Amino acid sequence: MYLSRDFTFDAAHRLEKYHGKCEELHGHTYKLRVTVEGDPDEEGMVVDFLYLKKTVNELVISVLDHRYLNEIISQPTAENIAKWVWDKLKNPLSTQRYRLYEVSVWESENSFVSYRGE
Numbered sequence: 482m483y484l485s486r487d488f489t490f491d492a493a494h495r496l497e498k499y500h501g502k503c504e505e506l507h508g509h510t511y512k513l514r515v516t517v518e519g520d521p522d523e524e525g526m527v528v529d530f531l532y533l534k535k536t537v538n539e540l541v542i543s544v545l546d547h548r549y550l551n552e553i554i555s556q557p558t559a560e561n562i563a564k565w566v567w568d569k570l571k572n573p574l575s576t577q578r579y580r581l582y583e584v585s586v587w588e589s590e591n592s593f594v595s596y597r598g599e
């Protein structure tokens with residue numbers, strides 16, 4: 482079974498290796514979707530939504546929200562942000578019963594990437 486929770490954060494970035502408007506400093510309201518794969522436990526839950534919310538807020542949202550992403554992630558494209566989030570969450574969201582399955586990052590309503598590890 483797959484379980485997901487959505488988050489948002491606001492952040493600024495510039496794509497220094499890109500030649501076009503995104504080379505300049507600008508910001509986005511990013512949407513992040515974290516998906517876990519596993520079997521429901523005796524309480525009928527793959528993972529408690531409240532635990533997922535607390536973990537992602539502590540390890541990701543509190544670090545990226547209202548920040549200049551270039552100070553945290555090199556060339557912070559949606560792709561590189563998704564990889565960074567994956568690395569932060571892979572171990573904390575992996576047990577014998579469930580594991581991190583996918584991280585998706587929306588830069589705008591219409592543009593997003595999904596990452597499932599290597």
Ligand SMILES: Nc1nc2c(c(=O)[nH]1)N=C([C@H](O)[C@H](O)COP(=O)(O)OP(=O)(O)OP(=O)(O)O)CN2
Binds near residue numbers: 503558589
């Ligand atoms: N593959 C990628 N392409 C682009 C990325 C990226 O992360 N991965 N990022 C950008 C820029 O960050 C840029 O800010 C995106 O521009 P935006 O104005 O958000 O894009 P749109 O004009 O297409 O916005 P819509 O609202 O979806 O029309 C560029 N490319």
Ligand SMILES: [Zn+2]
Binds near residue numbers: 494503507508509
């Ligand atoms: Zn951008």
